[in-house]
Amino acid sequence: MTVTTVDRGEHRVSREVRVAVPHRRAVPRLARQPSSRQHRRVYRFLRTPFSRRAWRELAFVWASLPPAVFGVVVVYGMFAPIVPPSWAIVVWLARWMGSVYRDLARRLLHIDIAPPAPGPQPDELGPMGWVIAQVRDGAGWRAAGYVLLRLPYAIVMVCVGAGLWLCAVVGIADPLLQWLDRRFFPSGPAHFGVVIGQTTLPSWLVVPMGLVLLFAAPWVVHGLVRLDIYLMGWLLGRRSLRERVRDLERSRALAVDDAAARLRRIERDLHDGAQARLVALAMDLTMMRDRLRDEAPDLTATRELVDAAHTHAKAAIGELRNLARGIHPPVLDRGLSEALQTLAARSPVPVVVTVDLPRRPAPAIETIAYFCASELVTNVARHSGARQATVDVVERDGALQLRVSDDGVGGAGAATNSGTGLSGLADRVGTVDGSLSVRSPVGGPTVVTVRLPWYAQGW
Amino acid sequence: MRIVIAEDAAILRDGMTALLTMRGHEVVAVGDADALFAQVERERPDVAVVDIRMPPSFTDEGLRAALRLRKEFPDLGVLLFSQYVELRYAAELLDGLSDRVGYLLKERVADIDDFVEALDRVASGGTALDPEVVTQVLGASRRREALNRLTPREREVLALMAEGRSNAAIGASLVITERAVEKHVTNIFTKLDLPPSDADHRRVLAVLRYLAP
Numbered sequence: 001m002t003v004t005t006v007d008r009g010e011h012r013v014s015r016e017v018r019v020a021v022p023h024r025r026a027v028p029r030l031a032r033q034p035s036s037r038q039h040r041r042v043y044r045f046l047r048t049p050f051s052r053r054a055w056r057e058l059a060f061v062w063a064s065l066p067p068a069v070f071g072v073v074v075v076y077g078m079f080a081p082i083v084p085p086s087w088a089i090v091v092w093l094a095r096w097m098g099s100v101y102r103d104l105a106r107r108l109l110h111i112d113i114a115p116p117a118p119g120p121q122p123d124e125l126g127p128m129g130w131v132i133a134q135v136r137d138g139a140g141w142r143a144a145g146y147v148l149l150r151l152p153y154a155i156v157m158v159c160v161g162a163g164l165w166l167c168a169v170v171g172i173a174d175p176l177l178q179w180l181d182r183r184f185f186p187s188g189p190a191h192f193g194v195v196i197g198q199t200t201l202p203s204w205l206v207v208p209m210g211l212v213l214l215f216a217a218p219w220v221v222h223g224l225v226r227l228d229i230y231l232m233g234w235l236l237g238r239r240s241l242r243e244r245v246r247d248l249e250r251s252r253a254l255a256v257d258d259a260a261a262r263l264r265r266i267e268r269d270l271h272d273g274a275q276a277r278l279v280a281l282a283m284d285l286t287m288m289r290d291r292l293r294d295e296a297p298d299l300t301a302t303r304e305l306v307d308a309a310h311t312h313a314k315a316a317i318g319e320l321r322n323l324a325r326g327i328h329p330p331v332l333d334r335g336l337s338e339a340l341q342t343l344a345a346r347s348p349v350p351v352v353v354t355v356d357l358p359r360r361p362a363p364a365i366e367t368i369a370y371f372c373a374s375e376l377v378t379n380v381a382r383h384s385g386a387r388q389a390t391v392d393v394v395e396r397d398g399a400l401q402l403r404v405s406d407d408g409v410g411g412a413g414a415a416t417n418s419g420t421g422l423s424g425l426a427d428r429v430g431t432v433d434g435s436l437s438v439r440s441p442v443g444g445p446t447v448v449t450v451r452l453p454w455y456a457q458g459w
Numbered sequence: 460m461r462i463v464i465a466e467d468a469a470i471l472r473d474g475m476t477a478l479l480t481m482r483g484h485e486v487v488a489v490g491d492a493d494a495l496f497a498q499v500e501r502e503r504p505d506v507a508v509v510d511i512r513m514p515p516s517f518t519d520e521g522l523r524a525a526l527r528l529r530k531e532f533p534d535l536g537v538l539l540f541s542q543y544v545e546l547r548y549a550a551e552l553l554d555g556l557s558d559r560v561g562y563l564l565k566e567r568v569a570d571i572d573d574f575v576e577a578l579d580r581v582a583s584g585g586t587a588l589d590p591e592v593v594t595q596v597l598g599a600s601r602r603r604e605a606l607n608r609l610t611p612r613e614r615e616v617l618a619l620m621a622e623g624r625s626n627a628a629i630g631a632s633l634v635i636t637e638r639a640v641e642k643h644v645t646n647i648f649t650k651l652d653l654p655p656s657d658a659d660h661r662r663v664l665a666v667l668r669y670l671a672p
Binding site: 268271272275276277278279280282283284285286287290312 | 468470471474475477478481482512517542565566568569570571
């Protein structure tokens with residue numbers, strides 16, 4: 001599900017919060033029969049406390065408590081003195097904390113919150129420039145607000161959410177507690193059990209209360225978590241039009257650089273490849289002509305020259321063909337599916353290609369998707385040691401999603417920032433406002449997901 | 460002739476070495492500017508053929524090497540060798556001195572007779588500019604009116620002159636007598652109001668200066 005706001009004017013302001021599709025496995029097939037709709041509802045209600053989502057959300061509530069404490073103590077406690085340099089550190093740290101929270105949400109809740117655009121670049125060098133840039137960073141200040149707000153909210157979440165769960169468990173376990181009480185403390189006041197005033201409530205009252213709480217707790221936690229997600233989207237996501245403009249400026253710069261780099265590469269390839277080969281061919285022909293001018297030409301040497309000329313001509317043709325394919329693979333005219341099948345056929349690692357798109361994307365998008373797939377499949381063959389790879393292209397949340405996964409050694413994520421092919425791909429995808437994410441734990445498997453809009457001009 | 464070739468692409472380097480060796484020249488080939496200087500120092504060749512693009516940055520290392528060679532070894536002929544014609548490079552290379560210097564497109568090696576002749580010319584104190592350089596200079600020139608006063612044949616002679624060819628070579632190329640060439644040259648110099656010059660390479664400079672945009 002994508003939460004997308006589109007305003008009808010010139011600008012499209014988009015995506016604050018993106019929610020991954022929940023696991024369908026939650027509902028077993030048996031319950032899907034149309035006749036048992038009522039059943040299904042009851043069943044779903046009954047299993048709520050035991051659903052994955054409930055446990056994930058509870059885990060999130062607990063897991064976000066330490067960063068909340070850490071955030072306020074470190075971010076504010078250590079750098080609170082009211083002078084601009086310390087503000088800068090607060091803002092900078094808060095931005096980092098924001099990424100911690102977004103990461104938690106992604107891992108535990110499967111909810112992607114698009115990070116805000118990078119902050120403004122320092123106008124001047126040196127520490128002062130950095131301080132000014134941080135202080136001007138609106139997204140950083142919003143993150144700082146979130147970090148501050150998050151501690152009380154985390155306490156509320158833990159007390160209310162986790163507290164309800166605890167009450168539910170205690171309520172249901174009441175008979176056991178009472179039994180324990182009688183077993184170990186036969187006389188004297190009650191040690192375990194639910195007590196109001198001086199009266200220990202009877203189990204027949206407490207157990208139903210516990211059950212009610214058991215079914216209420218997940219919903220309360222759910223509500224609290226939703227509110228937090230909303231807060232995150234608001235304070236930790238990307239928001240202002242100015243940020244959007246900065247994004248666009250960045251992606252335009254990327255597009256321009258990318259185009260220039262590509263032209264330069266083509267020129268270099270021509271220069272070092274086909275052009276040089278053709279000159280070599282011409283030289284061979286010249287030497288041949290020289291030899292044949294002799295009264296008694298040395299035929300062996302001449303034959304060697306003919307062979308060399310032939311080799312050079314063939315190499316030039318091959319290089320021109322590769323170059324042309326690099327500029328625009330002709331098979332792409334027949335659609336992404338066919339192009340990717342061709343790509344898979346050329347790969348030394350077996351690749352299974354699945355393309356399931358309701359309609360054809362814009363040509364520019366197809367081209368980018370194809371080159372991403374090409375680069376990623378090449379990476380699989382070159383670095384991963386995988387025995388099998390898959391390329392899936394589907395529509396997801398109104399965008400084109402290309403996913404290349406392999407069963408190789410992993411560890412590709414660390415390379416994203418080190419000027420490798422992956423960061424180049426991310427830049428290229430960025431030119432059309434797409435995104436690229438890499439999940440590649442050491443030991444594998446590696447999954448690279450590329451999301452592209454249907455049209456190059458925006459979502 | 461003793462020739463040092465600096466060219467990073469192995470196929471061209473080997474091809475040229477084979478071609479020139481076949482023509483009876485002594486050839487040493489290197490792949491970058493540092494090796495070029497070392498070889499020139501050691502071999503003291505008659506002429507160095509220098510590719511413009513060489514490692515490490517593949518931009519204009521060759522040009523800078525050529526300029527340094529011209530300064531440090533005034534007796535050495537330097538032929539700059541390139542896939543493209545870049546007028547700015549030609550201008551920098553000539554920079555007031557048109558002797559023992561050349562600038563040719565790589566594809567000219569295919570016409571080995573012309574190429575060797577150009578090398579000879581550069582080695583023996585002359586100039587060898589690629590016809591493409593001359594075409595571009597003529598195309599960019601502001602002296603359009605003056606040029607229009609020349610007859611087509613005179614323009615041909617002017618172009619060959621700008622390449623650095625001698626009257627004899629121009630005559631051979633256009634299949635006319637040397638005497639006829641001399642007459643054309645005199646006419647050209649009169650029409651363009653240029654001071655006559657004796658050496659072929661000085662005449663190149665005069666023409667280029669005149670045409671310079």
